[in-house]
Amino acid sequence: MAERRKRRFRFIGFAAVFALLAAPSVPAVAVQQERAVPVTVPALSNWTPERGSYDFGAGTRLVADSRSEREVAETLADDLKAAGHGTVPVVRGGAARSGDIVIEVRPGKGSLGAEGYELQAGERLSVTGATETGAFYGTRTLLQLLAQGDHIPAGRTVDVPRYKERGVGVCACYVHISLPWLENLVREMAYHKLNQLLLELKVKSAAHPEANTWGYYTQDEMRRLVALGDKYHVEIIPEINSPGHMDPWIENRPDLQLTDSDGNKQPARLDVTQQAAFDYYTSLMDEYAQVFTATSWHMGADEYMLGSDYSKYPQMLRYAQEKYGANATPQDAYIDFINRVQAYAASKGKKLRIWNDGLTGANTVPVAAGTTVEHWLNVTEKPSQLIAQGYPLMNAAYSLYLVRGGFHSDTESLYDQSWDPRSFEGEKLTSSDGITGAKISLWPDNGRGETENEVTADTEPALRHLAQATWGDPHPDATYAQFTAQGTAVGHAPGWRDLTRVPVTDGTYTFRTAGATSASATTSASFDAEVQRTPDGYATLRTADGCLEIQGGKLTLNVPLQPGVSATPQPCDAANTMQRWELAPAAGGYRLVNAITQMALSVADDGRLVQYPPDQHQPATWYLTAH
The missing domain is CATH 3.30.379.10 (Chitobiase/beta-hexosaminidase domain 2-like)
Known part of the structure; x- marks a missing residue:
């Protein structure tokens, strides 16, 4: 996440060529066209x-x-x-x-x-x-x-590809990302020969229902995505970030939260000195194993001490010294947790992956051999050192990041520089030995900064560039414009869905429910609103009192993610993504799904319009009558 992670024609007219070849004499230009390399992305080797x-x-x-x-x-x-x-x-x-x-x-x-x-x-x-x-x-x-x-x-x-791992990382860990969007991504990745999708996400837990605050996916939803990945040879590797960034999981478990020397609980930090914390984390791994078929497990392990330092947590040093002796450092407790997770993953037939930033050299205990390190940040331990130590190294450079409402990869510049996976943050290597590949990463730091459809438009050129740079020659065309034209020529993957289509025309409608199930009663509601399509393919709903918007409750990444938060008319603002809605066809009508929270509107007992995930409340079906 940006706070967390400072972290694009050449079209050969084949029919024209063949017509020219059939002619009595063939101009030299036609022969040249015939011998040109067919257009693909990545380009043919x-x-x-x-x-x-x-x-x-x-x-x-x-x-x-x-x-x-x-x-x-x-x-x-x-x-x-x-x-x-x-x-x-x-x-x-x-x-x-x-x-x-x-x-x-x-x-x-x-x-x-x-x-x-x-x-x-x-x-x-x-x-x-x-x-x-x-x-x-x-x-x-x-x-x-x-x-x-x-x-x-x-x-x-x-x-033949140059690199084994060619990927995309997506944080679906706080702000929910819709399954149709993820399914489109899997198809596009396969179409461009990318083979690894890292998903940092929450799957609804049966063992720990207290953790099932919004942002989760059901097991059946993930099985559907994993099956698509298996069909299209895209390995979907799950991540539950730990021991930092655990707040989506332990916000309701203060007993597992790291406590500082002043007695303050840290809801984003797991207390690695507790056996209960390890047992909790591995129980989540076991639940994920029921869904994901990947041979790897990603535990994140980044930014555990972001904005703080180990001295505020004396229990870390005590734990390390008790286990590793007097010369141990507080960071050894952190490395110990990584290694225990690595051993547990290995016992289940899975290899461990972590981010690199926690490897600062302030530890006496090494990370377990065979752990893949994904390098995104320039810290003390350089890529060359990690390779020399025998760790498989993936390039997940910050320069490849796309952050909602924040930093966007400069794909054109990277192409012009002939960027390839040897170019890490802080160091460029002369050999590809030890480098597994590279990936782009998508983080939702300002969750309302962009909608999913806007993210798609931003991601397409970066995805194609990454595919080219990891499969073959990173600079196959003389100019970036020529390279992007290849993407235009090949288009989208078969089965890719255009998610920017609004199923009703602009105009004023009465929205009416025949009845919407709430927690204890059946309630109906109606309102009049002017529907207007937005440039990114959603709709605003302008009522007499303003535009319908999800507002209120606790904000996470600048988004009201709590179930039960109301949708109310607010002053209309074309730039406000919280006022954008998807009209999703359902049972002869539509569900109103917020473009950012991805929750649908239900009608509460008191008539309020409230957002809920679909497995908690049956979404209201809205029937529209044009004025």
């Missing part, structure tokens, strides 16, 4: 052109034999349909015929690695990977080419 083209059409079939090949083919068939290419059958074996797409998984092709693929286009098109994942990425390239037309120039590529 290489391309060997051949004469002719592959033509996708009504007779195209997907040929796949083995189980893993059919998995890839079935997903491709779904995506072809979603992209408007019709229903393409998946068939087994036999000789491939002209127009077919052949999916092959050949483990013997070791040179392709775990994620590389070979694509060959001619009378038919084949995609081959040594693994299912590699073949899947080949189909992403195919989809991008088909997004530009049904004719693909004949040729061959062998395309």
